[in-house]
Amino acid sequence: MSGAAQASPAAAAPVLSQFARWVTANPLIPLLIAGSAAVALVAALWLWAGAPEYRVLYSNLNEEDGGRIISELESRAVPYELTQGGRTLLVPGDQVYKLRLQLAEQGLPQGANAGFEIMDNQAFGVSQFAEQVNFQRGLQGELASSIESLGPVSRARVHLSMAKPSVFIREREPAKASVVLTLAPGRSLGDGQVNAIVHLVSSSVPDLTMENVTVVDQNGRLLSRPGGSLGLDGSRLEYVRDIEQHYRQRIENILAPIFGSGNIRAQVAAEIDFDQREETSERYTPNQDGRPAAVRSEHRNTDFDGNPQAIGGIPGALTNTPPGAAASPIDSGSDDNGEDEQNEESAEDKGRLRKEQLINYELDRSITHIQRQRGQILRLSAAVVVNYREAPSEEGGTEWVPLSEDELQHVQNLVRQAMGYSAERGDSLQVVNSLFAPEEEAQPREILWYKDPFWQRLLLMLARYLLAGLAVLILFRWVLRALADLYARAKSSSAATHTAPAALPQNAGASEQVNSESEVQEEEEPPPPRRRRRSSAYEQNLRELQEMAKEDPAMVAMIVRSWINRDD
Template sequence: MAATTETTAGTAPEQNPVDRLREAFNRLGSQQKIVFMVAIAALIAIIVGAILWSRQPDWKVLFSNLTEKDGGSIAAILEQQNIPHRYSNSGALLVPSDRVHEVRLKLASQGLPRGGMVGFELMENQKFGVSQFAEQVNYQRGLEGELARTIQSIGSVQSARVHLAIPKPSVFVREEQKPTASVMLNLYPGRTLDGGQIAGITHLVSSSVPQLPASNVTVLDQSGALLSQLKSKLTEAGLDPTQIKYVHDVENSIIKRIDEILSPLLGADNFKVQVAADIDFSQTEQTAESYRPNNTPESTSIRSQQNNETANVNQAAGGVPGALTNQPPVPATAPLTQPATGTTPGQPAKPGEPQGKIDAAGVTAPLNAAGQPISTSKNATINYELDKTIRHTRQGMGNIRRLSAAVVVNHRKDVDKTGKPLTKAIPDAEMKQINELVREAMGFTKERGDTLSVANAPFTAIDKSENELPIWKDPENVSYIKDILKYLLIAAIIAFLYIKLIQPSLKTMFPARHEGEKHAGDGTGPGGIFGGITGSAEEAGEDGSTQVTIDNYAIKIQKAREFAEKDSKAVANIIKDWMGVNGN
């Protein structure tokens, strides 16, 4: 026991870790050394690759379908500003996702990309002595480029090209030709142009070229569809896009008025309104001329008056001209006259009353100085002014001919006694009030034939979950899952290399340590029986009051013998390890 104590107490100093590692590495065979070195190199490569992979930016498209000139200019600017970039297999220019908008703004401030077309900047670098033909060609190219840039500013247009055919001016009026233009549009996927936008492009090109009528402008899209023909077809069919838009504006205006009056009462999502308007776009002119006679004498006014009066002397009947008529007249005698009308015989006529002969009808016939009767004739013509009215009426377009409106009101939400949600119909009195409010808001006119229908029905609940993306399809979640899988894959590869390649090599390099860990639990390892013996000796050497009993020592010796009989190789390795440590 004393010898054991001396041996344990005389331990040599520890080895250098590098020397111990070199000695352990030399224990490996040539094949094991190669496997171990390959495993260590692979592990280092995986760790470095994982670090670089984690630092790799998320690339996004900056621009696509760039021309060679624009691509070279943009790449030069990105290199000057030390902005990382690369090209994809499809030719798109990629930059880190967190710098896409910043780079686009910087490039836009420098006028990039130009889109492979030139504008009026082509005229800025004119050389001295250029011919008139070349100058005209450059002007036409610049005008085409400027028009294409302007058209590309429309939201639905991705790119555009404009071709102008401008004829040479002629001195003969009959031989003068009008210019023509063609516009090729490349629209974004899923985008279209309405009739108003097509008409706007047509008039834009027409107004930019002198003497170019809008009918000579042709507009095409990337599929070859003739867009400029749409407006002409509508015009030929009697459908004007502006009239259709006016109908929609009228309907939307009425719907908005109804919404504004019902929203505070029912809530924005508790009713739906639709209005159909019948608009009269016919334009009529009417001219009417009316006359009204004079009603009272006081209101009469004479325009012209004409009075005609004639008097004729009736000749007395005479005999046949002869001897008697040729005789000289006899002396005059006083004639026997009758009293005037209204007088009695022997009384003179009153002043102012005519003297005449009374005929059989009792009418006094006037007589002349010779006593011959006189016939008179009077004719009076009076023209009165008439009340004349001329009315010229011109009825404007866009009059509302008829309105039809439909309103659906949702049931009210409520809960029952158990707290379960339910819906209830709106009372008839409130529905009547809603009907009256809608009538006033839409301008209901019965004489015009307007109709209104207000119904109360429960709405079907919309499942919003159907519109939401599943968790596994959400782009953010997919990005997180990719990152997690990336690190899990790296960890799995490292674990595989350690278990299959590195750990067996370590067992070969440090066998005593692994064997001791294996048998430490049952007391058969170096820290078990033999460690207990050594420890007991150390304790006995350090403290004289502490003594090892014979029974415990015998039990440990017996266990050591059993372990040596059971696994002699492990015992031999332990003894070799002790001898190597003590020998150094």
């Protein structure tokens, strides 16, 4: 193998040398090669300068949509380019919007998320399980498409675990969801946007709470916060900023007509209670002022201990007749002993009667249930700085003088009313009168014209055509002209070589005659530049031959003899 490798360059050397001699022996060959190269270069520059500018038609395409769009472009004979691994499609810039509208009419791109359209062509005998699976797939696709409509989200996938119903409450499994987001390069989601995605998913799926929704990005970072605290930090800060800006705006609005908007600076700090409380209280009020109480329940019990026969009797009117009026104890005397004994005997016959009565009265009771919402203002702190007022000076001009105590008190009262000052809440207010530093005039930001996209595209197009024209000029001015001169010189040298025997002078007078004739011709009619260069080369060769004949006539004679023999 090594011998063959060493022999190949040695074998190629004679071929290359022979080709070089062939090229040098034929002056037209370099001219043809250079001309072909020049034409190819000009054509390449012209095509490059006239090539259309490609712009992005669609990016982040999946394989299915990319194939359909490419087939549609090929059917319309539209040139296109694929970049970023086939995920970005480029077309000529002047056809971008037209193609988007035409492809949208064809329903392209469809997207990788299959929505409820998968249920349009269901078979007649599909089972309930298959129908439920298709419904879940459609819901996942619709949610993913809705999430992808957000600006920072490039792609989204949603996984749902539907709730399983059961007649037993303990065995019921709640619905759960997981969302995987692919964010655009350099973009991120705020807490409010993550909270919005969680609300969107939880509101679209039955029996799905926010605590059971998990959001993850393409890097594996958990964007949602468990425990129902989704986005509370961001919403809290935003709520506090809104409250502070609201009160600051109220203070500035009430003082600006008096001192001017540039002479007031106000800042408000708000302490907000974000705790959520629920209170339930029950109070009992005693019955006062002798008001009758409402009876809730009443229980009576009567016990009789005695001779049951004494109680009995013949049913009828006599038995139900009430007893007579009892004798007054004041009127009873010692003369009525017989009657007293009779009464005692009657009491013994009747026995003992006991009665029990239990009455429950309704108490005056009040039940209060208070649910305190989060976001209540606990305390406000305001600081207001007022500039000196402008007053005429004794010298006839104007000067800045501080406010008086009455004016400061007036300002403080206005601010208290504007902010809703509450001493019970612990609000604080500080009003300061100070001279403001002169404001520096903001320099207008100069917009550089060469950073404008319009001018950048225009300059790029002009640079293309200018470069193409410059290349053509250089090619025809130096390359082709040098090749033409080389060809003329080679032709003149060959002509001088063939005419050298006839041109050998017999004496000096002949050469002088030739020179004089050439000078006369030059004086009579000046030849064109190319013929002039050719004649000057001929004269130079002729002089060299004359000098050679003078110095070494034997060699010249030998050369002429060889020419004669070759012609024979």
